[in-house]
Amino acid sequence: MARYTAHALVIGVHPWGDADKVVELFTAEKGRVRAAAFGSRRPKSTLAAALQLFNELDVSLTEGQRLDTVRTSSIQHHPKKLSEDIVTMAYGSFVAECVSEFLPEKQPEPHVYDLLRSVFSAFETRNPRIVALLGVYQLMEFTGLQLSYERCVRCGRLLSEAEDALFSESAGGALCSDCHAQEGTSSQPYPAALRRFIAAALAFDWQSGEKLTIATKDLLAAEAILIGYLQRLLGHPLRSLSFLQKL
Numbered sequence: 001m002a003r004y005t006a007h008a009l010v011i012g013v014h015p016w017g018d019a020d021k022v023v024e025l026f027t028a029e030k031g032r033v034r035a036a037a038f039g040s041r042r043p044k045s046t047l048a049a050a051l052q053l054f055n056e057l058d059v060s061l062t063e064g065q066r067l068d069t070v071r072t073s074s075i076q077h078h079p080k081k082l083s084e085d086i087v088t089m090a091y092g093s094f095v096a097e098c099v100s101e102f103l104p105e106k107q108p109e110p111h112v113y114d115l116l117r118s119v120f121s122a123f124e125t126r127n128p129r130i131v132a133l134l135g136v137y138q139l140m141e142f143t144g145l146q147l148s149y150e151r152c153v154r155c156g157r158l159l160s161e162a163e164d165a166l167f168s169e170s171a172g173g174a175l176c177s178d179c180h181a182q183e184g185t186s187s188q189p190y191p192a193a194l195r196r197f198i199a200a201a202l203a204f205d206w207q208s209g210e211k212l213t214i215a216t217k218d219l220l221a222a223e224a225i226l227i228g229y230l231q232r233l234l235g236h237p238l239r240s241l242s243f244l245q246k247l
């Protein structure tokens, strides 16, 4: 079976059998990959230390029918705060779960790999709640499932700078007040300030060193839109969110 090497970020680790793991990797070369790591829960396994959530690895794998198999792995970067601070870890798990749920398997997405790497590294120094919010807003833009934030989803009109509009996840995004009046779908207020924040979140440059500040009101509203939308897509609650709510 074909053997290949990849740069990978670990986005899921699941115990399997007595001594094995199934790991979920996001690779620069092949996108999301699920792979068996045989013996990796044995203390002496050379894979044990590397295959931990959020690590950045160089891996070699062989392709399989259902699952690939991890042959070797070496750690390129071990993110300290993501592995040790429970709150940061919880927000990191939310980002990882969204990648796992919404990015297709074995579809190369090098931009998503770069984004995920930037997001994981931002967790080391920035506010984890804001990093997770911006990270997932940006990730969803690569899924083909994105909402319309800037234009009315019905008439396609670009909302003007100071215009307060409505937002409906079921309709697929923003609604101008004319379309909303005609349609009467359930929706929430979508003030211009929130729209500006979401536009800034989507355009945020992780390399810039720019400060992340946001009014609590906008943070809560942007989270509500994102979470409502993710749960609608999934049809069930995200596991990482129930954990976050317990913190």
Ligand SMILES: [Zn+2]
Pocket (backbone or CB within 6 Å): 152, 153, 154, 155, 156, 157, 175, 176, 177, 178, 179, 180
């Ligand atoms: Zn409209």
